[in-house]
Amino acid sequence: MTHILYADRPFPDEYLDLVDGRAEVVGPDDGFDTAVGVIAGMFPWTGEAMDRFASLKVISRAGIGYDTVDVVAAAQRGIVVCNAPESPTVSTAEHTIALMLAVARELPRQTARAGHGLAGPVVPVETLELAGSTLGLVGLGRIACRVARTALALEMRVIAHDPFLDVCPVPGVELVPLAQVWASSDIVSLHAPATADTYRMVDAGSLEVMKPGVRLINCARGALIDHDALLKALESGHVAGVGLDVTDPEPLPEGHPLLLHERAIVTPHIASSTRAGRRRLFEHAIDNAIAVLEGRPATIVTSL
Incomplete structure (x- = not known):
């Protein structure tokens, strides 16, 4: 049949x-x-x-x-x-790592400088080295586990919060409360589903307790982030960079400030593609x- x-x-x-x-x-x-x-x-x-x-x-x-x-x-x-x-596990994990590296090394900003012939005064470039930095994962499913293993290979410290896990499936990763992920991470990567409990879990309050200069990655669902609060944190410098494969709404309207910001990378929901x-x-x-x-x-x- x-x-x-x-x-x-x-x-x-x-x-x-x-x-x-x-x-x-x-x-x-x-x-x-x-x-x-x-x-x-x-x-x-x-x-x-x-x-x-x-x-x-x-x-x-x-x-x-x-x-x-x-x-x-x-x-x-x-x-x-x-x-x-x-x-989508392999492709989405790879895209997450790609955004992490690009945001850590400020590739959009530095590419723009190169495109303008390095005009203006010489400014020392001090970007984030992943080795020795702390990656905080929110959610530890299949994709996040693969990201964690790659991050460990890059000599990062990896912590994670997942309310559904009592035992960590990845040796070398420490399960911690969500508040510790916010407060201790140099890079936060979101891997949670979109639910009523996770809606805009990254808001003004959670951003405020993150480390100054934190980088934020989201290849999960756009609804996890309050984009207005994120933009304010970017503009103040509290958030040093963001890499988003998902947004809310999706796509963002043409000319949206996040699409134009020199420390933001937005890809059109292609992590698994x-x-x-x-x-x-x-x-x-x-x-x-x-x-x-x-x-x-x-x-x-x-x-x-």
């Missing part, structure tokens, strides 16, 4: 081998009547969106986060929700959807 899967974003031809003989992928122009599964990107899957499908059985996220899916509405309609927690990473996103999402439809084990967020 060939399953009909609806993709809410363009499905690349190079991934058709992932469904060959197993499923047919349709999109917005093909109608919704026959689709029994959804391969979900960042489209908001509300109850109203689900109701456009007559026979929907599963929504399978191509990624870790499922905050774009109303899981309560899905359960009420008998729809299983899946995610793909393994698929390596060639290998994107293929894994689709592969795992498709495998999960078909597994649910065929009654086999899958990575299920909420079952019925």
Whole structure:
């Protein structure tokens, strides 16, 4: 039996081998009547969106986060929700490290100086060396664990807070209270999901207790940060630099001060978008959807 899967974003031809003989992928122009599964990107899957499908059985996220899916509405309609927690781990961890290095060494600012022919007075460059610095991780899931191992290899001290862990999964990483992450880190990297508890967890209050000159990295969810408070901390110099792959709203409006700030790097939610990473996103999402439809084990967020 060939399953009909609806993709809410363009499905690349190079991934058709992932469904060959197993499923047919349709999109917005093909109608919704026959689709029994959804391969979900960042489209908001509300109850109203689900109701456009007559026979929907599963929504399978191509990624870790499922905050774009109303899981309560899905359960009420008998729809299983899946995610793909393994698929973006390598690429997102690498992007996090890339932003850490770029922000620590002030690459946007120094690239701009070079582009202007080093005009103006000679100013000593005193950027942050990672070796010997403290990295604080908020959340210690798959991506954060990979970031931690890389940071340890770079001779950083790594501390982490995760309310769901009693034992640290990475030797050499110290589990600490969240307040200690804020107060002790030279670089803070966010790896928490977007929930009511984590909404704008980086606000004026938490920024105030961070070390002067702290760097902040976010490849998780934009809603974790109060961007107005962050901008004020950047402009005052209390925060020395930020690297953001996610924002709130997303994308930021053209001309937003964070997009123009010389000590901010903003990338357009591409942390998982390596060639290998994107293929894994689709592969795992498709495998999960078909597994649910065929009654086999899958990575299920909420079952019925």
